[in-house]
Amino acid sequence: xxxxxxxxxxxxxxxxxxxxxxxxxxxxxxxxxxxxxxxxxxxxxxxxxxxxxxxxxxxxxxxxxxxxxxxxxxxxxxxxxxxxxxxxxxxxxxxxxxxxxxxxxxxxxxxxxxxxxxxxxxxxxxxxxxxxxxxxxxxxxxxxxxxxxxxxxxxxxxxxxxxxxxxxxxxxxxxxxxxxxxxxxxxxxxxxxxxxxxxxxxxxxxxxxxxxxxxxxxxxxxxxxxxxxxxxxxxxxxxxxxxxxxxxxxxxxxxxxxxxxxxxxxxxxxxxxxxxxxxxxxxxxxxxxxxxxxxxxxxxxxxxxxxxxxx
Amino acid sequence: xxxxxxxxxxxxxxxxxxxxxxxxxxxxxxxxxxxxxxxxxxxxxxxxxxxxxxxxxxxxxxxxxxxxxxxxxxxxxxxxxxxxxxxxxxxxxxxxxxxxxxxxxxxxxxxxxxxxxxxxxxxxxxxxxxxxxxxxxxxxxxxxxxxxxxxxxxxxxxxxxxxxxxxxxxxxxxxxxxxxxxxxxxxxxxxxxxxxxxxxxxxxxxxxxxxxxxxxxxxxxxxxxxxxxxxxxxxxxxxxxxxxxxxxxxxxxxxxxxxxxxxxxxxxxxxxxxxxxxxxxxxxxxxxxxxxxxxxxxxxxxxxxxxxxxx
Ligand SMILES: [Zn+2]
Ligand SMILES: [Zn+2]
Numbered sequence: 001x002x003x004x005x006x007x008x009x010x011x012x013x014x015x016x017x018x019x020x021x022x023x024x025x026x027x028x029x030x031x032x033x034x035x036x037x038x039x040x041x042x043x044x045x046x047x048x049x050x051x052x053x054x055x056x057x058x059x060x061x062x063x064x065x066x067x068x069x070x071x072x073x074x075x076x077x078x079x080x081x082x083x084x085x086x087x088x089x090x091x092x093x094x095x096x097x098x099x100x101x102x103x104x105x106x107x108x109x110x111x112x113x114x115x116x117x118x119x120x121x122x123x124x125x126x127x128x129x130x131x132x133x134x135x136x137x138x139x140x141x142x143x144x145x146x147x148x149x150x151x152x153x154x155x156x157x158x159x160x161x162x163x164x165x166x167x168x169x170x171x172x173x174x175x176x177x178x179x180x181x182x183x184x185x186x187x188x189x190x191x192x193x194x195x196x197x198x199x200x201x202x203x204x205x206x207x208x209x210x211x212x213x214x215x216x217x218x219x220x221x222x223x224x225x226x227x228x229x230x231x232x233x234x235x236x237x238x239x240x241x242x243x244x245x246x247x248x249x250x251x252x253x254x255x256x257x258x259x260x261x262x263x264x265x266x267x268x269x270x271x272x273x274x275x276x277x278x279x280x281x282x283x284x285x286x287x288x289x290x291x292x293x294x295x296x297x298x299x300x301x302x303x304x305x306x307x308x309x310x311x
Numbered sequence: 312x313x314x315x316x317x318x319x320x321x322x323x324x325x326x327x328x329x330x331x332x333x334x335x336x337x338x339x340x341x342x343x344x345x346x347x348x349x350x351x352x353x354x355x356x357x358x359x360x361x362x363x364x365x366x367x368x369x370x371x372x373x374x375x376x377x378x379x380x381x382x383x384x385x386x387x388x389x390x391x392x393x394x395x396x397x398x399x400x401x402x403x404x405x406x407x408x409x410x411x412x413x414x415x416x417x418x419x420x421x422x423x424x425x426x427x428x429x430x431x432x433x434x435x436x437x438x439x440x441x442x443x444x445x446x447x448x449x450x451x452x453x454x455x456x457x458x459x460x461x462x463x464x465x466x467x468x469x470x471x472x473x474x475x476x477x478x479x480x481x482x483x484x485x486x487x488x489x490x491x492x493x494x495x496x497x498x499x500x501x502x503x504x505x506x507x508x509x510x511x512x513x514x515x516x517x518x519x520x521x522x523x524x525x526x527x528x529x530x531x532x533x534x535x536x537x538x539x540x541x542x543x544x545x546x547x548x549x550x551x552x553x554x555x556x557x558x559x560x561x562x563x564x565x566x567x568x569x570x571x572x573x574x575x576x577x578x579x580x581x582x583x584x585x586x587x588x589x590x591x592x593x594x595x596x597x598x599x600x601x602x603x604x605x606x607x608x609x610x611x612x613x614x615x616x617x618x619x620x621x622x
Contacts, residue, residue, distance in 0.1 A: 012389045013355050040385040041352035044324050066419040070385045074351040077377050078323045096418040103414045107407040108377040109454055143420055 001026060001152070001205060001306045003228065005269060006045040007037075008298045010234050010248075011067055014273040017300055018045055019067035022209060022230060022269070024150065025051070030131060032057035035075075036148065036209045036230075042071035043078050049301065054083040058127070060134070061093030062211025063145035069097065073104035080113040088115040092127070092136070094144040095120050121146050137222050139213035142247040146211050147222040152204030156181060160197050167192065203309040208263070212270060214244055215253040223261035227306050230298070231257055232270035237287040251284050255291035269298040312337060312463070312516060312617045314539065316580060316609045317356040318348075321545050321559075322378055325584040328611055329356055330378035333520060333541060333580070335461065336362070341442060343368035346386075347459065347520045347541075353382035354389050360612065365394040369438070371445070372404030373522025374456035380408065384415035391424040399426040403438070403447070405455040406431050432457050448533050450524035453558040457522055458533040463515030467492060471508050478503065514620040519574070523581060525555055526564040534572035538617050541609070542568055543581035548598040562595050566602035580609040 002025040009017030019039025023046075026032055033055045035042075046053060056079065061069055072091075079089070091097055098118035105112070119126065126148075127134040135149040159179050169186060177184050178194040185191055208223040209230045223229045234248035243250045251268060258266035268288055275281055281297050288295035313336045320328030330350025334357075337343055344366045346353075357364060367390065372380055383402075390400070402408055409429035416423070430437065437459070438445040446460040470490050480497060488495050489505040496502055519534040520541045534540045545559035554561045562579060569577035579599055586592055592608050599606035 012392055013352075013358065013385075015358055018355070040382070041324075041355050044329070044352050044355070047324065047326050064419050066384060066388050066415070066421050069419060070381075070415070071351070073377060074324075074381045081323055100415060100418045104377070104381070104411060107411045108375050108380060110377050 001029060001207075003207065003230070003267075003304045003306065004049060004051065005267075005298045005300060005302050005304075006042055006049070007039050008269045008271055008300050009067075010232075010270045010272045012273070013039070013041065016276065017271060017273065018042070019070075020270060021045065021071065023049075023051055024207060024209075026132075027055070029152070030057070031055065034150075035059045037062055037068040037211075038071040038075055039067045040070035040074075043075040045300065046075075052082070053079040056089060057087075059089065059091045059093075060146075060148050060209070061091065061097050061121075062147070062209075063141055063143055064094055064096050064100070065143070065212065068211070069093075069100060072097075072101050073108070073110070076101060076112065076116065077105065077108070077110040080111070086114065088117060090117050090119060090127075092119045092134075093121055094146065135222070137218050139211055139218055140216040140247065141212045141214065145213055147213070147219060148209050149222045149226070150207045150209070152206070154204045155202040157199035157201045160199055164197050205306050205309060207306060208261075212248060214247050215249055215257065219257045220261045223257060223263050226261065226263040227309075228265050228267065228304065229258050229261065229263040230267045230269055233268040233284065233288070233297075234270050234272050236275070236284055251287040251295075252291050255288040255295050258292040258295065264294065265304075266292055266295040267298045267304065268295065271297060312340060312518075314518070314541070314578075314615045314617065315360060315362065316578075316611060316613050316615075317353055317360070318350050319580045319582055319609045319611050320378075321543075321581045321583045323584070324350070324352065327587065328582060328584065329353070330381075331581060332356065332382065334360075334362055335518060335520075337443075338366070340463070341368070342366065345461075346370045348373055348379040348522075349382040349386055350378045351381035351385075354386040356611065357386075363393070364390040367400060368398075370400065370402045370404075371457075371459050371520070372402065372408050372432075373458070373520075374452055374454055375405055375407050375411070376454070376523065379522070380404075380411060383408070383412050384419070384421070387412060387423065387427065388416065388419070388421040391422070397425065399428060401428050401430060401438075403430045403445075404432055405457065446533070448529050450522055450529055451527040451558065452523045452525065456524055458524070458530060459520050460533045460537070461518045461520070463517070465515045466513040468510035468512045471510055475508050516617050516620060518617060519572075523559060525558050526551075526560055526568065530568045531571045534568060534574050537572065537574040538620075539576050539578065539615065540569050540572065540574040541578045541580060544579040544595065544599070544608075545581050545583050547586070547595055562598040562606075563602050566599040566606050569603040569606065575605065576615075577603055577606040578609045578615065579606065582608060 004023040006021035007018035021042040022036040181194040206226040208226040231254035235243040237252040317332035318329035332353040333347040492505040517537040519537040542565035546554040548563040
């Protein structure tokens, strides 16, 4: 599980930072990639990475501002030419994403080789399967802007082979049942509990990716105990009133969310192009670190590993 | 008058070539820039040039395929933040451009600081003022695809000051009338013809920029005697039947148009990413040159001057 930042700028593209997009790479977990936001030229940024567009399984849109969605028609069309077929891409986002994408595809006469489906965002569980659960919650950005909490389910513990070998059974389908932690009857009529033959389970990871927002307690709820929180920081500390006027956050506000939510790591993105030099970026980072030490300012193309939790 | 290629690729962006856009820089003539097509990330390409988006006065769209229009919403929105105000941008193109742009702006809640108007393309004179005339004509691309012939009006000759000084008049408003080539009455009641006091007029230039198309005689009409013809060449010579199947042209077909139209220079664009190496590009150029010598394969960011015609 790795996060790759494809765009970390705000509002307009700049040479140093493209507009927003984040790739959550779940290659080990499910051989797919989930994209969060898709600003213009996200497909161009991808050309400079090892990401394969046909691996993109889900696209989560936080809100409908142009710097977060104008790359959708191009990416979705190109995916057809890049081997994306016989599968389905699901796009989650506020009402309007579907109309934008469908109008663009229709007018440009783009035909997809794969299925695309749209799920309109509401507060609550947006997606769930055996591996992952995604919870959405509205933030505070003037227009509907969502945060996403991606929860990996706990992984069952490994089968304790040596302990199993002491039982009068042979390897076979019964092993799978034990591995699933089920209760199983042995040949001699006695029962064993699969759970007793499993190592400790592994706690799933939590990644919280928020759309543009003011400082809001909804962010704390979404980020609670996350392994990684990705929060915008459009303004420097001290510009709180400006940030509020524009429905954005400062470095210190983002770091306060991280602290209150007790996350492991905070990455700040959506950095205004007014902060250009290395010194200015370092200063933003210092501001965040003064509130929450494990803070970092993201940059285009940085990749962050989210390590498995130890037992 | 200069042409800058902002994207010279076909279908999808590649590292070497972005999707289509061409800037006709009329800075000397009218302090503005006209854009032809606007593929995704055209505004990103512009970041690497001296082009100022607020100088963009007109955008001509040849056809609605995504690689020619997906950059419009971003460019149009960003222009607002880059000092584009109190003026009007006119977008010309086939029916559908307006719906695409307006839907994108509406859904993303983008408000422009300037006026935008749309003109639906039809065969004939699309625009005319004292300086320029633009003629559009439908090509052959499966969907409506237009070619544009930009005709600069002839420039009046320079005032022959020395000859004027021989007349019994003083410099003043009368000079302007003579400069306009009007008939003027002198104080002594005699008439002079302004034309007699002007040097030779300067022939205006003609630039023809065509959308994606098969080989068609419409292209010859649009390009007749042009100073510069920009024609697509998606396929290599020999692939004529493939080109026809996909409604595109080969290098030799484009060069044949240039030859039949008796243009001064041919620039080939919309180059497929199947041609990557310098050798392959040189080969495409040789194919074109074998039919029309003054041919060149365009590349992203090349700038071509269109010199004033000599008397
Ligand atoms: Zn934004
Ligand atoms: Zn094209």
